[in-house]
Amino acid sequence: MNTRIVQTLMIVTLIAAAPQGFAQEAQRTATEGESTGAALPPLGEAAARALNEAIELMNAGNYAEARTVAADLDQRRLSPYEIGRVEQILATIAFEQEDFATARTHFQRAIDSMGLSAVEIADVKFRVAQLFFADELYQEAVTALEEWMTLISATQTPNSEAYYYLAVAYYQIGNEEGVQDSVRRTSMDKALENIRRAVEVSPEPEERHLNLLIALLMEREEYEEARDQLNLVLTLAPHKKNYWLQLSSVHGLMDNQDLALATVEIPYLAGMLTTPQELRRYADLLHYNRIGYRCATVLEKGIADGIVEANLSTHQKLADCWQQAGELERAAGALAQSAPLAETGKDYVRLGEIQLRLEDYDAATRTLETALDKGGLDDVNRVYLLLGATRYSSDDHCSAIPWLERARSSQQYRSSADGYLQSLRSERGCQ
Numbered sequence: 001m002n003t004r005i006v007q008t009l010m011i012v013t014l015i016a017a018a019p020q021g022f023a024q025e026a027q028r029t030a031t032e033g034e035s036t037g038a039a040l041p042p043l044g045e046a047a048a049r050a051l052n053e054a055i056e057l058m059n060a061g062n063y064a065e066a067r068t069v070a071a072d073l074d075q076r077r078l079s080p081y082e083i084g085r086v087e088q089i090l091a092t093i094a095f096e097q098e099d100f101a102t103a104r105t106h107f108q109r110a111i112d113s114m115g116l117s118a119v120e121i122a123d124v125k126f127r128v129a130q131l132f133f134a135d136e137l138y139q140e141a142v143t144a145l146e147e148w149m150t151l152i153s154a155t156q157t158p159n160s161e162a163y164y165y166l167a168v169a170y171y172q173i174g175n176e177e178g179v180q181d182s183v184r185r186t187s188m189d190k191a192l193e194n195i196r197r198a199v200e201v202s203p204e205p206e207e208r209h210l211n212l213l214i215a216l217l218m219e220r221e222e223y224e225e226a227r228d229q230l231n232l233v234l235t236l237a238p239h240k241k242n243y244w245l246q247l248s249s250v251h252g253l254m255d256n257q258d259l260a261l262a263t264v265e266i267p268y269l270a271g272m273l274t275t276p277q278e279l280r281r282y283a284d285l286l287h288y289n290r291i292g293y294r295c296a297t298v299l300e301k302g303i304a305d306g307i308v309e310a311n312l313s314t315h316q317k318l319a320d321c322w323q324q325a326g327e328l329e330r331a332a333g334a335l336a337q338s339a340p341l342a343e344t345g346k347d348y349v350r351l352g353e354i355q356l357r358l359e360d361y362d363a364a365t366r367t368l369e370t371a372l373d374k375g376g377l378d379d380v381n382r383v384y385l386l387l388g389a390t391r392y393s394s395d396d397h398c399s400a401i402p403w404l405e406r407a408r409s410s411q412q413y414r415s416s417a418d419g420y421l422q423s424l425r426s427e428r429g430c431q
Contacts, residue, residue: 047082067093080115100134122152138172163198167191192216207236223254241272261285276308292324312341328354344376361394381410392420398430
């Protein structure tokens with residue numbers, strides 16, 4: 001999983017869990033007080049008036065004035081309860097202005113005020129932990145989250161979000177530049193432990209939880225579990241092609257090439273494959289599974305649709321697919337496109353072989369001679385033998401002898417060359 005993607009996910013979640021407006025917070029606090037039987041202290045008239053004004057200014061988006069109104073209260077004259085409310089409003093203002101460090105400072109002052117209930121303290125500590133993510137302070141986030149978990153352990157079990165945040169923090173620590181291998185391994189182990197726990201305790205499967213779990217399983221090459229989790233996440237987001245492509249890759253890594261192909265077939269038929277890389281991989285799987293005709297037609301459609309570039313590698317792959325399908329003339333057409341683009345004469349050799357099989361001997365001769373002229377061949381003597389074979393089968397069969405004489409200098413091809421030479425001299429009267 002891309003590190004920036006994880007950070008973006010965390011910011012989105014953080015904003016969704018942003019501190020509520022003061023009026024909502026006050027209402028929630030009052031409700032908690034009623035449910036626990038605790039009597040909440042009243043706000044003084046001056047404090048209540050100032051805080052209500054600050055709330056109205058915040059709601060209007062006038063954060064600078066809201067901060068001034070709240071900060072102007074003389075905290076020496078406020079009760080702990082009132083100080084806690086003021087600091088939470090100041091924290092909310094700082095958060096809205098994306099000043100996360102200041103927001104954390106005000107939340108901590110709210111805790112230090114001694115005016116918050118135990119439930120509120122736990123809630124604020126969790127928000128402080130979230131705010132560390134916004135500044136990419138992942139080690140501090142881990143410390144804050146684990147402190148919060150210890151705080152609430154006597155009364156409740158952390159929810160899936162807490163485990164998810166902790167997993168992401170460890171994941172980020174493990175991916176920091178220059179991190180020691182031992183720290184990376186420990187961090188990734190912790191990340192996997194916590195994301196598994198997040199998935200276990202979540203009332204319903206959540207895509208982002210499964211997404212991180214899959215990424216960690218892939219890094220550890222735990223492909224069977226990754227496959228199972230990908231099947232699960234696809235029930236939540238069948239329209240997202242990346243999950244289909246990941247599942248196809250996992251099947252391939254598990255050496256289930258038929259399933260790898262079947263899996264990527266689904267997004268292809270749904271019109272989801274829209275990049276050259278995706279279509280090329282699909283074609284490669286078709287070729288691997290010996291479905292050459294479809295491999296070629298997929299590539300040709302990709303070219304026609306303007307997705308796949310008609311370049312050297314595409315023409316070479318087309319030749320492979322058409323040749324596998326037994327469509328030799330089409331394979332020759334693809335090689336006629338690739339051979340001039342290649343740095344060596346190897347594609348000319350392939351083209352010459354196909355022309356020989358198609359009994360187009362004059363064309364095969366010209367093509368193979370071009371291959372020699374272009375050079376860069378792995379086995380020149382084999383080309384000599386092919387040229388001898390093309391000339392042997394042509395009307396001018398005696399012209400094969402010089403090529404066959406060159407080919408027989410190679411121990412590998414001597415026997416074949418001698419067979420042609422014997423036939424030419426004893427049966428066809430060539431000298």
